[in-house]
Structure formats: C-alpha cells, structure tokens
Amino acid sequence: IRVKGTPTVDVAxxxxxxxxxYERGARVVVVDHVxxxxxxxxxxxxxxxxxxxxxxxxELAKEYELVILLMSQANNEAMKGAKDxxxxxxxxxxxxxxxxxxxxxxxxGMLSLFRPLLPLAPGEDPKEYxxxxxxxxxxxxxxxxxxxxxxxxxxxxxxxxxxxxxxRSVHLAYRAGRIEDLDDAEQREEESRRHGxxxxxxxx
Numbered sequence: 001i002r003v004k005g006t007p008t009v010d011v012a013x014x015x016x017x018x019x020x021x022y023e024r025g026a027r028v029v030v031v032d033h034v035x036x037x038x039x040x041x042x043x044x045x046x047x048x049x050x051x052x053x054x055x056x057x058x059e060l061a062k063e064y065e066l067v068i069l070l071m072s073q074a075n076n077e078a079m080k081g082a083k084d085x086x087x088x089x090x091x092x093x094x095x096x097x098x099x100x101x102x103x104x105x106x107x108x109g110m111l112s113l114f115r116p117l118l119p120l121a122p123g124e125d126p127k128e129y130x131x132x133x134x135x136x137x138x139x140x141x142x143x144x145x146x147x148x149x150x151x152x153x154x155x156x157x158x159x160x161x162x163x164x165x166x167x168r169s170v171h172l173a174y175r176a177g178r179i180e181d182l183d184d185a186e187q188r189e190e191e192s193r194r195h196g197x198x199x200x201x202x203x204x
Contacts, residue, residue: 008036011056018060033071035098054106073098085139089115091155110157115147116171150174
C-alpha cells in the first residue's frame with residue numbers, strides 16, 4: 001500500500017506517513033529511499049536533517065510497534081572511477097553507504113545486497129579462472145561473466161541484538177523479479193561450486 005509520495009524526506013513527512021500506515025493496520029513501513037533529503041529550516045544542513053529523520057524513525061518504530069525499513073543508496077563517490085569494475089557488485093563497506101556511520105549508530109540492523117562472485121568450478125584451471133576474474137575487474141569482459149547468474153547475496157552489516165552475526169552472508173535466488181530461498185538443486189549446485197563445502201539455508 002503506497003501511503004504517501006513525497007519528493008523529499010523530513011521528520012514531518014515521516015511522522016505523517018507512519019501515522020497513516022498505522023491507521024491502515026500496517027506492520028511494516030518502507031521508506032524508499034531515505035536519502036532524498038533537503039536542507040531544513042533555520043539553516044539545518046542536509047546531514048542534520050538526515051540524522052534527525054533516522055533518529056525519529058527509531059522512535060516511531062518503538063512508539064507504534066512497527067518495523068520501519070529505511071532504504072538507502074550506495075555512496076557512488078566512494079566507487080567512482082574505481083579500476084575494479086566488480087567493486088560495485090561486492091559486499092558494501094560502511095564507507096560505501098551514504099552517511100553510513102550515522103546509519104550504523106542509529107539502526108537496529110543494517111543489511112546490504114551484493115552479487116556473489118563466481119567461485120572456481122570443479123575441474124576448472126585456477127590460472128584460467130584468475131584470468132577471467134581479472135578481465136572482468138579491468139572491464140575487458142562484462143562483469144556478469146564473473147558473477148553467479150540468478151543469485152543475490154544479503155550481508156548483515158550490523159545487528160544490535162545479534163552482534164556476533166555481523167558480517168554473515170547468505171545467497172538467495174533471483175527469479176522473475178522475486179528474491180527467494182535457494183531450492184534443493186540450487187543448494188547442491190552451490191555446494192559443487194564450493195568444492196564440496198556443505199551449505200545450508202540459514203537465518204541472519
């Protein structure tokens with residue numbers, strides 16, 4: 001249910017959106033994305049407004065007992081001009097998230113999406129594999145040639161309640177625009193690609 005469309009996000013817009021969603025019986029509110037920020041009144045910078053929005057989202061989640069997901073964007077400046085053309089598909093670092101340090105401080109949890117790198121296949125020549133990855137990094141080959149097709153990875157960047165799980169990742173299937181668990185055949189394929197290392201579906 002689309003509750004409210006607005007070109008920018010501020011505390012007032014967030015308050016109104018969450019209240020409307022709550023009145024409609026929603027249990028989850030998604031803000032896509034939270035980085036559409038403009039400078040606030042009284043000379044408040046975009047950074048200050050963004051920080052206020054994130055802090056307010058945390059308060060509203062507790063007040064209304066809702067799950068609030070704030071979608072963010074990667075810091076394109078951190079990856080601009082990178083010689084490694086696969087970098088934008090890799091697991092995000094905190095510095096690659098716009099205002100990542102502030103978001104990490106406020107958020108209960110942070111997840112990032114990435115594209116898993118194609119591992120060395122059984123029987124594949126390690127030297128040829130390394131050359132293939134090198135060509136994809138340099139741009140000589142399309143990056144898709146070095147990525148597992150139909151796969152998306154989810155990395156746990158931060159968990160306030162399960163800190164020991166920080167950094168864990170899982171692979172999921174991407175089918176017809178939907179992200180789903182790997183089926184049995186896909187899990188066996190992953191195991192084969194990882195040279196017999198057994199993988200199981202796990203929860204973050």
